[in-house]
Amino acid sequence: MSYPDVIKPEDLLCPRPAGLYCPPGDFYIDPVRPVDRAVVTHGHADHARAGHGVVAATPETLAIMAVRYGEDFAGRREPIPYGESFTRDGVSVTLVPAGHVLGSAQAVVRWKGLTMVVSGDYKRRRDPTCARFEPVPCDVFITEATFGLPVFRHPDDAGEIRSLLLSVAQFPDRCHLVGAYALGKAQRVIRLLREAGWDKTIYVHGALERLNALYEAHGVDLGPLAPATASGPKDAFAGQIVIAPPSAIADRWSRRFPDPVDCFASGWMRVRARARQRGVELPLILSDHADWDELTGTLDELRPGEVWITHGREEALERWCQLEGIPARALRLVGYEDEEGE
Structure with missing residues (x-):
């Protein structure tokens, strides 16, 4: 896969001990330790932590964090409603629904013609308590794999x-x-x-x-x-x-x-x-995460240039991608727990 102006995905987002980092924009997405600037995809404790300098998230996620951690959970809040964007040092970030819980979002990160989507935790089926997942075409799709095994097919x-x-x-x-x-x-x-x-x-x-x-x-x-x-x-x-x-x-x-x-x-x-x-x-059997068919169906629908897998059953999903001709890598990010929210 060739990217615009020979930019590599790692130039835009890369794993670090604190979480997924954006060097050109100087922010983290769902960092697992306090940082100066964070984009938070949703309010579960393994993704949303207190102590950051600035937190950008949907208004609902910010409200959830205030309930869970107190009004002073961050130095400053930046509410970003669905479909709206902010730009930092040339990097654009748009939040779109992830279908996981109230206010949950995918972070669509764009820079110099490259689009990477950090899906956070997500599911594809209807949920009467939150906005439904919206697929976004991208060069790199970053996905969870909590239920990334064929045995996990959630019933109706x-x-x-x-x-x-x-x-x-x-x-x-x-x-x-x-x-x-x-x-x-x-x-x-x-x-x-x-x-x-x-x-x-x-x-x-x-x-x-x-x-x-x-x-x-x-x-x-x-x-x-x-x-x-x-x-x-x-x-x-x-x-x-x-x-x-x-x-x-x-x-x-x-x-x-x-x-x-x-x-x-x-x-x-x-x-x-x-x-x-x-x-x-x-x-x-009621899950707020995508099951095997939803995970693979999403990747089949998007057909991104690459797939990065943050946590969960990485090996099986990585192998599925290989069989489908989609380059994939497991990030094995530390700090995201399978049990939280499940």
Whole structure:
């Protein structure tokens, strides 16, 4: 692949210990340690960290960071709505939807005729809580590979929610306790339940309340919610659905519920051993990341000159690219955790 004016992709973006760095623009994308200037693709803690001098991100991501880290999480904020750009030393950066969580973005970086897209974390299927992924033609596409193995083919979301509601109907004397990560997954499960016709109050762990309120403030209607802390007999939660962070499921906090059916909403629930290890009675295969078909389908659609893989199951996706005649390399960036947001 020949690039404009013999520019190499590494001249525009290159991996460094702090993360993916842009030398001509002097900024990082999703740095894993504090830097002077950062572009942040979304609000999960493995991509969005406090302590940077300047953070450029979507307004939603900046609001999420303020909720998670406090209003002084950075020296200065630069809100960049979807479709808008900023230019620094000749480098243009545009943020477009990634479909991962509220405010998640791909960073489209352009310089001297070269276009590189840093996708961050993304998924291709519809999500009622965030803007849908927008493909952008590019010379280099930088992708995750969290579920970069052919075994990971996520089922239909609506079918997983039907399984949950069927279980609720079958066990009316039990509480269904759903483990879902606080940012993105919890709100998506709630919205999918609403779309499936569950209009009753959904009870939530206190750790979700501020993020739920933020989603509501950005136009995501979550319906009637209540804290899962009400005093009274255990059977008050019989037949109810409670959403909580996965860590709370194994905590003494969960003992307040009547014979709970432990559920976990995650793409990792495709692996039965993981469900057994967590003691999950009802696995719900709901992922906020692209599965194997979405990863390969995206690369087939874009047909970039090169593919860079940030983290995850790099080897299988790199091999797929080779078989398809697309040059690929694994960056093996350190600091991006498969579990965060999943």
